[in-house]
Amino acid sequence: MENRPEIEFRQLRYFVTLAEELHFGQAAVRLQIAQPSLSRQIQLLEQQLGATLFRRSQRQVQLTPVGQIFLEQARLTLEQHERTIEITRNAAQQQIDVLTIGFEPCATFHGLLAVAKQFAQDYPQIKLISHQLTAPEQHEAVRRGRIEAGFLHPPVDAPGLVYEKVLEETFLCALPTSHPLARRRRIALEALTDDAFILFPRSLAPACFDIIYELCHQAGFRPKVQHETSDLNFCLNLVASGTGVTLVPACARERQVQGVTYRELSRATPQVESGFLRRSGEPPTLAFTQLLALWRAHAADCH
Template sequence: MELRHLRYFVTLAEELHFGRAAERLHIAQPPLSQQIRQLETELGFSLFYRTKRTVRLTDAGQIFLLESQRILSQLRHAIALGQQVSRGEIGQLTIGFVSSAAYNVLPPILQAFRAQVPGVTLALHELTTAQQPQWLQEGRIDIGLFRPPVESNGCQVETIFQESLTLALPETHPLTQQKKVSVRSLIGEPFIVFPRAVAPGLYDPIISLCQQAGFSPIVAQEAIQMQTIVSLVAAEMGVAIVPASLQQLQRPGVTYRPLAEVTPQVAIALIWRQQDRSSTVQRFVEVVRQIAQQWIA
């Protein structure tokens, strides 16, 4: 039995007229009659009572019609689901992100993706930059938002956002009285920084900025989360040079001040497996590219 036999049968059962059914199916009437007889022979029971003037379903035919309609409906549903998956419109996407992305790119990306592709379920994991390539290789995430550069063999990387650096100070610090703070003013200050092994894309520009001002910063404490760094600043453990978007993290005890010097730009990039042909991943990349035009123009 083939699916076309079910379609022929359902159409005839709906029309109860061989001529009209054949017309709907775009075939001649004799082949339709032949296909129905073949189906009845294969099933071992009659589907229709036939006279010269009428065609009507047998009791067995009525039951078979209900089940056949259900099968064809399930088939249409399966085809529709397959098409949606192939277009990246349904499924699940697991995203890794560095904590700082939550203060700039992550919210608008998630908002845009959910608006355009509501059928995809998103699972989020807060990860360091160093963790993301490994999680990608292990298949634990599908795509990541990280601070480049990072060792990314077998991965595709695309920068989507760049920003300058700013200064986070304890609110009692004398430098909060200045509208802009020169980097040289930070000589001798204890610094709170990211470990280089975790985020070289942040660590190196900060150290370079200080060295250009003629000193190497005194690292008093390292932390891998933006929230922790700001909390340590609030606790007067030191100062921190951070991405400018972190100013959205308003915490009691912390004051942000722009730096007088032009600072290096620090980036956020997408990372995904180079050989990943997932339509959902590609759809996510497309959405991010659309909204990233305003950030990297």
């Protein structure tokens, strides 16, 4: 098959204008080009198509039947071309950056809600999409590019991934406001030996879970888990109802739930670290850098 040069949109505009004017001189004026140039482009177009589009005489120019068919299609092509350009330009003007992250369920205790709210206020042009995922699910999602970063607890030992520390927190006790110990400024953990605990499954946040059990072990008891839930909001509501007590990271105190009182522990507690997992070897996007800075600032305020 003979290879013919590709037809340009410019040639289609020339053809449509000439088909509407049916006069080379008037069409050239309308197109703001020289008449010989228009004639050459129409001849080239006919050669490329292998068809005669116009009948020419000294007195008039007429479309051939093939020219009539080509005119309809050329107009459709040009209209679609213009629509495509307009839609793309409009999208560019109204474009919203998208940042997709994952988070462990316990992230709500580490400032997620406050940070998400502040991020929306500071960067309304960025759409934040978040997915609740376990640590292994986040590893896979980051590797496959389904999320840009994942908020979790270390350790992170995975090739191709890098960890960005966000905060370190101690633990507080969350107990019913009606609890006798709620009147104290600080609480000795051993004073909760006989209290029912409300905890979350270890699979939800292994680092936090292990620290809580280690703290109780150091205080000489094993927590009596009355209720286990993966919904941390429900956990605080259960505390408010008097069902039991729980231990939470320090940033959780911003979650003001009626009937829940937060108290520091009398002994220093181990700190739990949280941060973001992302792909190594790739510079972070501006949107992620902004979220990271905002979360770190929020963590500093918590202290």
